[in-house]
């Protein structure tokens with residue numbers, strides 16, 4: 001780990017294979033607009049193909065010789081299940097390690113040896129880890145092994161959740177399909193922005209959409225961190241940092257709520273479970289725009305009133321379903337099977 005830390009950013013940058021194909025999916029900064037557009041189109045095509053029996057059989061026959069390891073060292077419901085279901089849609093076989101106590105890591109096996117062992121049996125490692133940087137470290141370790149396989153970061157500590165950002169952008173674009181697209185929209189991100197890896201990854205991807213504005217609304221102690229703010233400055237993004245919430249609701253085209261990420265509390269510093277003044281409640285619906293997209297990466301607590309669930313502007317259940325399609329698209333892109341999907345689509 002210390003050897004890895006000492007590398008330059010360039011040396012740590014192992015995202016692409018030799019033919020220029022995306023290989024590892026580690027964090028949002030590695031993507032570009034062309035990639036985002038391709039995944040958007042591909043996700044829509046996979047959804048459409050899967051609607052017919054013939055299409056779903058085609059998808060299931062696409063990658064049956066592939067095997068994926070779901071290595072989840074932190075709790076997960078939807079990321080785990082959506083990746084697993086995406087694999088099932090594409091015929092990919094899966095295995096998982098979700099409990100550190102049943103891994104030989106408890107016998108002292110190193111993280112690197114664990115990852116290399118997975119690469120002996122699988123074609124992908126989809127990993128969630130409580131510590132930042134471990135997805136990059138795993139990619140680096142495999143790039144220097146005789147059997148490099150892609151690492152897909154399914155959430156790394158407080159840092160990044162790039163596949164969530166991909167599905168969030170997809171959901172935003174779908175929501176604004178009949179309202180002029182995502183360009184030019186005002187997106188309100190609210191809650192624990194300091195430790196919320198979803199909003200950190202999403203903020204970076206939104207910079208690819210000209211004219212969008214971000215309102216970063218949080219309690220003072222959970223303000224968006226400086227590294228993301230510097231990134232937004234570098235990209236000349238229009239943004240506002242605010243410790244108010246309700247006053248921004250009428251101007252938002254999308255509201256992205258997040259919960260307090262108290263799993264990252266340190267022993268001495270326990271945070272509040274929720275902040276009532278950063279909660280979206282049914283009584284706020286009347287001041288929202290008619291086309292406002294209400295989103296949440298889930299799971300939620302009090303910050304998002306369940307009385308909102310049946311409002312047509314609530315997109316969070318769709319958002320979690322979109323995760324399955326977007327992750328399937330990503331896996332076909334990484335392996336080059338997207339070309340077969342495109343060719344099948346153009347023939348029907």
Ligand code: CP
Pocket residue numbers: 075076077078079080155164297298299
């Ligand atoms: N959005 C998300 O990461 O949810 P899970 O923790 O349930 O995977």
